[in-house]
Amino acid sequence: xxxxxxxxxxxxxxGRAQTFFMLxxxxxxxxxxxxLTSLITGLQRSIIEKTLGTQAHVVMRPPDDEARRIITPDxxxxxSANVERRAQRLSSILQWQQVMxxxxxxxxxxxxxxxxxxxxxxxxxxxxxxxxxMGIDPEKYTRIVPMPSFLKEGEFRxxxxxxxxxxxxxxELGVTLGDKIRLxxxxxxxxxxxxxxxxxxxxxxxxxxxxxxxxxxxxxxxDLVGGVSSIDVTVRDLFKAEVIGEQLARQTGxxxxxWMKTNAQLMVGLKSQSASSYMIQFFxxxxxxxxxxxxxxxxxxxxxxxxxILRAMGCSRRRVRHIFLLQGxxxxxxxxxxxxxxxxxxxxxxxxxxxxxxxxPIFPVVLEPGMFLIAAGVATVTGILAAAAPxxxxxxxxxxxxxxxV
Amino acid sequence: xxxxxxxIQLTDVRKQYGNDGITTExxxxxxxxxxxxxxxxxxxxxxxxxxxxLNIIGLLExxxxxxxxxxxxxxxxxxxxxxxxxxxxxxxxxxxxxxLIPAFSALENVMMPLMLEDGRPTPxxxxxxxxxxxxxxxxxxxDFKPAKLSGGQQQRVAIARALAANxxxxxxxxxxxxxxxxxxxxxxxxxxxxxxxxxxxxxIVTHDPRLAHRCRRVVELVDGRIVx
Ligand SMILES: Nc1ncnc2c1ncn2[C@@H]1O[C@H](COP(=O)(O)OP(=O)(O)OP(=O)(O)O)[C@@H](O)[C@H]1O
Ligand SMILES: [Mg+2]
Numbered sequence: 001x002x003x004x005x006x007x008x009x010x011x012x013x014x015g016r017a018q019t020f021f022m023l024x025x026x027x028x029x030x031x032x033x034x035x036l037t038s039l040i041t042g043l044q045r046s047i048i049e050k051t052l053g054t055q056a057h058v059v060m061r062p063p064d065d066e067a068r069r070i071i072t073p074d075x076x077x078x079x080s081a082n083v084e085r086r087a088q089r090l091s092s093i094l095q096w097q098q099v100m101x102x103x104x105x106x107x108x109x110x111x112x113x114x115x116x117x118x119x120x121x122x123x124x125x126x127x128x129x130x131x132x133x134m135g136i137d138p139e140k141y142t143r144i145v146p147m148p149s150f151l152k153e154g155e156f157r158x159x160x161x162x163x164x165x166x167x168x169x170x171x172e173l174g175v176t177l178g179d180k181i182r183l184x185x186x187x188x189x190x191x192x193x194x195x196x197x198x199x200x201x202x203x204x205x206x207x208x209x210x211x212x213x214x215x216x217x218x219x220x221x222x223d224l225v226g227g228v229s230s231i232d233v234t235v236r237d238l239f240k241a242e243v244i245g246e247q248l249a250r251q252t253g254x255x256x257x258x259w260m261k262t263n264a265q266l267m268v269g270l271k272s273q274s275a276s277s278y279m280i281q282f283f284x285x286x287x288x289x290x291x292x293x294x295x296x297x298x299x300x301x302x303x304x305x306x307x308x309i310l311r312a313m314g315c316s317r318r319r320v321r322h323i324f325l326l327q328g329x330x331x332x333x334x335x336x337x338x339x340x341x342x343x344x345x346x347x348x349x350x351x352x353x354x355x356x357x358x359x360x361p362i363f364p365v366v367l368e369p370g371m372f373l374i375a376a377g378v379a380t381v382t383g384i385l386a387a388a389a390p391x392x393x394x395x396x397x398x399x400x401x402x403x404x405x406v
Numbered sequence: 407x408x409x410x411x412x413x414i415q416l417t418d419v420r421k422q423y424g425n426d427g428i429t430t431e432x433x434x435x436x437x438x439x440x441x442x443x444x445x446x447x448x449x450x451x452x453x454x455x456x457x458x459x460l461n462i463i464g465l466l467e468x469x470x471x472x473x474x475x476x477x478x479x480x481x482x483x484x485x486x487x488x489x490x491x492x493x494x495x496x497x498x499x500x501x502x503x504x505x506l507i508p509a510f511s512a513l514e515n516v517m518m519p520l521m522l523e524d525g526r527p528t529p530x531x532x533x534x535x536x537x538x539x540x541x542x543x544x545x546x547x548x549d550f551k552p553a554k555l556s557g558g559q560q561q562r563v564a565i566a567r568a569l570a571a572n573x574x575x576x577x578x579x580x581x582x583x584x585x586x587x588x589x590x591x592x593x594x595x596x597x598x599x600x601x602x603x604x605x606x607x608x609x610i611v612t613h614d615p616r617l618a619h620r621c622r623r624v625v626e627l628v629d630g631r632i633v634x
Binding site: 001002003006010011013014305306309310311312313314315316317318319399400403404 | 457522
């Protein structure tokens, strides 16, 4: 063991009460930070999970009007027809299969799914309801939105004949599994499907409006033969969705909307929650640092005789400085380990007392190793920084003064 | 006489204290040479500047003017880092109030100058420290903390520590000042024997004329001047 370490540890061991108070301060500070962080992380994660349960991270759509005209300039007839029909006709992504292949190649993209979405009516006997057609490739789509897990009855089997609808629509139309529904669009196209699955995604509006059919059926009904209206994308790091979306848009010439934009309100809420949590953590760190500094300043004064002796015996100023910096660092590191334990205990206890009526915790607690590593790192660095002033002071001590004044 | 035999050579060393306006000169032009193996007493009335002179020789304090050579090497231009190194290698200190480090055992205190030199404890240091403590009669007190040792025993540990790095010069500021007569005699005898055994140069500040007369050389300081 290096002599600096030996001296630092021995001084800490000798200054029992002082070390205890410094460690206590760091332990409580880190405990509060761990508690707060895991609570807020858990809370935010469950909110995001709920929100993203039924959404893609990024939705790619056809570019705006002007861009579209540039793509089809070959026939003036086509352009004028396009302009005339703009208000009613859904715009389509051209060559979407190729775009999908490009998107799938990117390492940060985890799933890609085409979607043909548009308005329609669902008719059963005399009941007519306005619905949103969701034309999908079921295998691809369920990798983005886990529809089978939302299923209440039947199965998520989407074929030319079979479709899935939400619980509220089923109730409003008075249908159960195996019943038939006619889907009809405003311009008169229609198809009849059989209800193969009834789902509940937890959002009433979607339960009332979503009707899942095949891509082909939706293309027929919405007059988008060969095209799709959007491409859903999920990415590895969901908080990078915005950035990745921008890159994808540039690469494909489509527009990209990330879940962060779609849920801007939510993001503002989460961000301000995080900001206030960071602020609390910042001030906790500052006060812990002040605690360490003031204790070490006293300790340096008390140890001035020892420091003087060491200097007389050939201990350099640099080494004296290191001895006190190390004390701060060790207190920070050990305190952060104790504090991590304390915080984990607190948050686990808290989560076990606050429960929903059904026994699930109100606050889903997230204890990640990364958080503890960061806590340990921050506390160690804080300890060293807090020890800086006392350490410099110790290094400046005049050995003669220390030796003369017994 | 060869220059190499000069362990310490002071030329016209002056020391003033205080700055703006009121300065008092404590040492007025000291010329002093200590030869290899000398055993010298430094005596003088209280306030005559003995401790100041010792601290200057020990490179703990800078003189206001004058030259200090340690084994022929001028120390005036050395930076603090070099002075610290030179001090660690060349000079051992024994103080009146023992000045051991309370958090460390007798053995560790004796090892301290060596650990500072090598950067870490080694078995060789342990061996040397054990031998030295055995030499000063404390073989059975190796792991005692200073608080558990008597004044005389603490001073023996301090002597062993001063010897640890085998420095050519040992400076002792009233090493027996805090001890009863019997213990003082023992310590003095120990210093004397070590001087004979190892040829280490000693400069010992003492108030005790009885002890001073047992030294081979006596330097007397009065009012910051060497008078004999
Ligand atoms: N840091 C200082 N500032 C101002 N004056 C000082 C300082 N240190 C010592 N002195 C003065 O220098 C003079 C010599 O002091 P020193 O301690 O060297 O005397 P001494 O011979 O060791 O005395 P004693 O026998 O009492 O130990 C004294 O008058 C003292 O007051
Ligand atoms: Mg004195």
